Amino acid sequence: MARYLCSIRTDDPASLVDGVKVPSGLPKPLREDEIDRLIAAITGDDSFARRDRALVEFLYATGARISEACGLSLGDLDMESSLVRLFGKGSKERIVPFGRGAHRALSDWLDAGGREMLVPGRWRTRDHADAVFLGVHGTRLTRQAAFAIVKKYAGLAGIKEHVSPHTLRHSCATHMLVHGADLRIVQELLGHASVSTTQVYTKVDDELLASVYRESHPRAVRK
Template sequence: MIAEGVPGGKQDPRAALEGTRPGRQMSAYLQHLAVERGMALNTIAAYRRDLARYATFLQARGVGSAEAVDGRTLTDFAQALRDGSDGGSPLSARSAARCVVAVRGLHRFWALEGTTPDNPAVDLHPPAAGQRLPKAISVAEVTAILESVPTETEAGQRDRALLEFLYSTGARISEAVGLDVDDLHLERPEDGPAVVRLFGKGSKERIVPLGSYAANALDSYLVRGRPVLAAKGVGTAALFLNVRGGRLSRQSAWTVLKAAAERAGIDKPVSPHTLRHSFATHLLEGGADVRVVQELLGHASVTTTQVYTRVTAETLREVYAAAHPRALA
């Protein structure tokens, strides 16, 4: 495993943490995040990489324990993240902010656990990151992507169901490939409308409705495609299967979307998260309340969702500037 951002770029994050006393003290924090806070594995992996860089920095500075860290050390580390003066790759403001957040959480944990007498990171603040607007694509472009998928084969039926599902629910790709068949409830006259149970960050559960296009594509896949794919494996509850009958990976799902976008003639970058951004943007453009979109996306705070209102406002300004006779002098 390559430790992105760790000086030298070649050290395994686990080895970096176990190689020094501060690093070993950091491992207790990661265990706390995984066991007591229930953080997602991907989030834990990102924290481990960030803390591995911090552990290597402390070792280079001759800091032999958590108790020896002071405010100057923390300030110098935050600067090193931006300029690479510790030998690591310079990080963007957004990546550096994530790393600083990990370090602040670490020192808060150490202080609460009594590892250190106080918290020297109280006044450590992450660098301001410019807010990037989500990159949504138009409804016509989404439709072209979805309709470009051939469904003559079992894999094609799966691909169409997957892409329809991502756009219909706004699910993260990790949530989609992590689904089991039992998480899906397709519409039946006696059971009610189609819904799906999604598990987001921190294993937080939410129920999201399915549009008719996605429900029909999933129904077709479950009847015609999945049984054939499942017969090639040893038996799994996963909803989306690969050609060997196992659970579809995130990388394979990304490849499915990339191929569909190419067939549709979409020449701009498109990723599974693009469909999530487009889902939110199109809902708001259609008049949905931002708090409803927040619930559908599984955002803990409405502030995270409100960035999409800026996207729709930008679109309105562009249309206004192009169409109104006195918009521009």
């Protein structure tokens, strides 16, 4: 009996096999069609819808951190050139372009009266009067409120995965790499001090490429 008990393995052979490693701290990126669904879920033309649409379009277009978006001031936006000045970690400044979708959404929010309708100038606190994204109390939109906005429309779009503002930053970087953007350009866009930080996105890029291949190539899965 003692010999039998000693013969029983107490270790797990499966533990010797390396599992699939997922880069830590990175959310799963949305597919491009999910981004379209997320934005399409923001319906209506009231001031809240205009603000929320501008926020989501801006986050995906620029890859900005949510703290950078919430800290954005009117003077940081150059609407004529479609450029924005962002202040990242350590107050490091960078200039980032944004496309037509974000430009249109920002114009609807800023120029068409959406911002003024949400919080009239006389209600805004002096310290937050030039904030791009405002909350209902006339102060800058908080990170918590921005998280709630993104989560709300992800639910309305039928996206089951956890979606946060950082998901949009991650999706922006991943989609640019998929479409051929240089890693150094994406590094500058995201405000990473080291390219090694940006390189984690290439792992997800490879996984996404493999997933698309398996789903689209007629002989990817032999029957």
